[in-house]
Amino acid sequence: MMEKRTQYCGLITEEYIGQEVVVKGWVNRRRDLGGLIFVHLRDREGIVQIVFNQEKNPELFELAENLRHEYVIEAKGMVVKREANQINPNIKTGTVEIEVSQAAILAKSKTPPFTIGDDQAVADELRMKYRYLDLRKEKMVQNLKLRHQTTRAIRNFLDETDFMDVETPYLTKSTPEGARDYVVPSRVYPGTFYALPQSPQLFKQLLMGAGIDRYYQIVRCFRDEDLRGDRQPEFTQVDLETSFMSAEEIQSLTEAMMKRVVKETLNRDIKTPFLRMTYDEAMNRYGSDKPDTRFGLELIDLQAFAEETDFNVFKQALANGGQVKGLNLKGKAADFSRKDMDGLTDYIKKYGAKGLAWVKVTEDGLNGSVAKFFANDKEKLVQAMDAEPGDLLMFVADKKEVVAQSLGELRLKFGRDFNLIDQNQLNFLWVVDWPLLEYDEDLKRHVALHHPFTRPKEEDIALMTEDPSKVRAQAYDIVLNGYEIGGGSLRINTRDVQEKMFDALGFSPEEAKEQFGFLLDAFDYGFPPHGGLALGLDRLVMILAGEDNIREVIAFPKNGKAYDPMTKAPSEVSDQQLQELNLRLTVED
């Protein structure tokens, strides 16, 4: 190499005119124009044009003639203003160029499997196999920068508000509640395993017991679950815990942090405090515990109507303890054929609904699959649904959960399909007053909606033994644009309530002691009231970046099957390794 770089390619703007600079970067494009070669040289900050002149420097011109896409070169030269007709408004440096006086090739490149400089879609697996090339694309560099800016803003905010960054272990204890653990066999203790943390929950609580008082960590977490579009086997959590603060104080601290993040990343101001909505209201109005409130199209409760109508399906649903609700897709009746409606029916069947009843409102009355049943109640229905001619009315009569989920998902589908969503909005809200427990039909016991360390409302503690499903938690989720980006709660800090909780979850006292004895013991030694929050960093950055998959904001993600096509992980290990770990495979290599 010849000399130190004086500036990134992408930052050589007019202020450098008349200066000699040294740049280093990748050949993004080469154009030959009779005696002149123009190269777009690219680095992580952008592109600058460098010019080789055959007449002025024939030897250097020869080098330039050999340049190919993705060669790495360094070049020295004078920055000059471009002629007016040569200005390129598409790049930040478009009014200048560098007249190269010295240059060297630092690394050559074969023809890459896809071109970095253009916008053509590349297949996911190819992108992942050549991730080091994929990350050269401007969008990906911007996404990684945004991620760094986000964590920096968070750290700065938390450092300034007395939070201490404390690292907790990655080799921890396997716990039976929650998702499936990734485990790590121990060589020293045959037959035993560490678990990778699903979250540092217990350690951060113990730090409160230790008096650390305000803790944070940006930390990797692991869940061996079946993967979805926005899930990865490992993900990053912004993890907070505080002592002596109320739920409201933790929420407003989080709001201030999010304000800072949005300001320092997107340079936008968001309004605080965020809207607060109870879990019940969210489920009733949006059919979701993470409602996207950027658009209306709310679920309409038809209980009163259903009680009076002749339509037996409605009546029956109520009689079975279920619900009847509807959606009014205003003015869109004409957009849907009978076949389209069958499609919608299939769509909501995925969410457990037995069917979708619908009618179109016309000037002449109702028509559609169930119109005849409302012959006597037409006006009542129109009133209940706030309907007018041209509207498409849809109904689900089913168990409460099924009504909520199927109409909630249908609502989101319409939101997307009819562009009802203002993509420019950042719509934060808190969902509060969660149930503490819900009954799991498969497990035949209650499970925690958040986790087993969530504190019930004081007035509901008695209900923990009497009617666990009725207990409300001091828990809160933070929702952004219909994504749950984080959740938190006040935590149990006394042995008796924690033991009640384990009991409600079906643990025997022995199991509770075996798994969580250290926490119960810790409660005996002056454990302060405490609570906290965990934010999903990947999802937050994904939304800020305007992406719809967290893979786009993770440098080296796994694919949808927890596999890395680049390094080919996971892979086989040697027999010696297995032997040292006292393990045998139950499958053939």
Add this chain to the structure above:
Amino acid sequence: MMEKRTQYCGLITEEYIGQEVVVKGWVNRRRDLGGLIFVHLRDREGIVQIVFNQEKNPELFELAENLRHEYVIEAKGMVVKREANQINPNIKTGTVEIEVSQAAILAKSKTPPFTIGDDQAVADELRMKYRYLDLRKEKMVQNLKLRHQTTRAIRNFLDETDFMDVETPYLTKSTPEGARDYVVPSRVYPGTFYALPQSPQLFKQLLMGAGIDRYYQIVRCFRDEDLRGDRQPEFTQVDLETSFMSAEEIQSLTEAMMKRVVKETLNRDIKTPFLRMTYDEAMNRYGSDKPDTRFGLELIDLQAFAEETDFNVFKQALANGGQVKGLNLKGKAADFSRKDMDGLTDYIKKYGAKGLAWVKVTEDGLNGSVAKFFANDKEKLVQAMDAEPGDLLMFVADKKEVVAQSLGELRLKFGRDFNLIDQNQLNFLWVVDWPLLEYDEDLKRHVALHHPFTRPKEEDIALMTEDPSKVRAQAYDIVLNGYEIGGGSLRINTRDVQEKMFDALGFSPEEAKEQFGFLLDAFDYGFPPHGGLALGLDRLVMILAGEDNIREVIAFPKNGKAYDPMTKAPSEVSDQQLQELNLRLTVED
């Protein structure tokens, strides 16, 4: 709880006099003085005295009488100046106290297994089992704070110098070179495993291939090795990588970072540039590749003397290609009995030495185990060793490595035993010009002294096939007070040199491709020259904290056997988990 805390206990200083404050903390001590109860209330920032007055508030006084060590309470009251004779100079808040007007117990405590407020030594296992109590001790809080300050200083420095914080995966590919991997069985791909990273080495290099140009990460790394005092199964690394920079540029950047760290943590200025010493010089003068240069007592080369002396042991060592070196422990001859000298001999035998020859210099000549052999060379020896009466001279004649290690360790022992070390110094230095490879007698092949991605000096590349041991690396270690706190190098960035390296390490081309094919492929697509560094954060903070075990600066460490006495990790997992992972134990539960 009653009200928001207005300030930490430890920060209620004279500026609060006349103000009503709310504090929350732990009862560190209680003193009853006829109608008055004085409580030292403690939080992470320190202690403040709060006073309960029976006459003024009998009900509150009753509460105070019930307070025990480690109860958590909140208290509200007026801050007043203490009488002159009541001032406590041992605490920052010692000139004030709070007259309590309102108080509540937030959590009770049983008698803890050890007292937080005193300095008594507590057994390690007990400290670890009750780590949440151990961390309440002021020293431990200070250590965690120091750790946070250190990472914050590092992050601030790197953020300001254009480094991007990029997260790399924890579930990665197992690699055969280096230490033993911790592995994580995959449920999705039976019989395969992820490996936890020993360092993000390959990912950070790929980020350079991606054009990220300046990368950093403060990242957990894992090594399943037999543990020592300053090793843990997981440890934290400050990981850097840059493109287009020379080794010297990377070193001076690191120096500026360390300057910032020491300033922001200890408020001390350190001098840069650091001393640079070649590997050969470090081994020759200090018998160590991480010399503690805070004191002298250097190894003295006696080759010239040994060639001429009658002492056959010396001559023989040289004839076998070995070395003869000595230490002169000035003025300490009288401190050592014959038995003491036997003890020193045993000490160095641990490092492979066959024996320790020694003489004492007296006014009357030499005496001691080998004095008679030097009868004719007495003056030459005294001169070679720069000796005078009262000095203790020791010699080792052996293979080069044995001479270096045994005398190097002996030197360090004397340094400690005779307090030759100025504990207040922060002695940074670079050890440069490392060998690239060394021959491993057990493996019967060469191994990399740093790692297989280290770039050889350009002029030595030809030697890689001819005489691998002679090749020097473009590698540098940073040493602080005799600890290696980090190491780095320029990296190989071309396929041909990397293939030469794998070949020198005994990989077949097929093995190299299987394990590192993605890196070799990446070199084909414009891979820039690059290099970096990794610092051991735990060790660095340990030294800054004046501790001698990294466990003191890790919130939740494992014990010397990779076990956590608090959570009891590692532990057994269920048969179902094993089944899902297609594993069977080869030991009985």
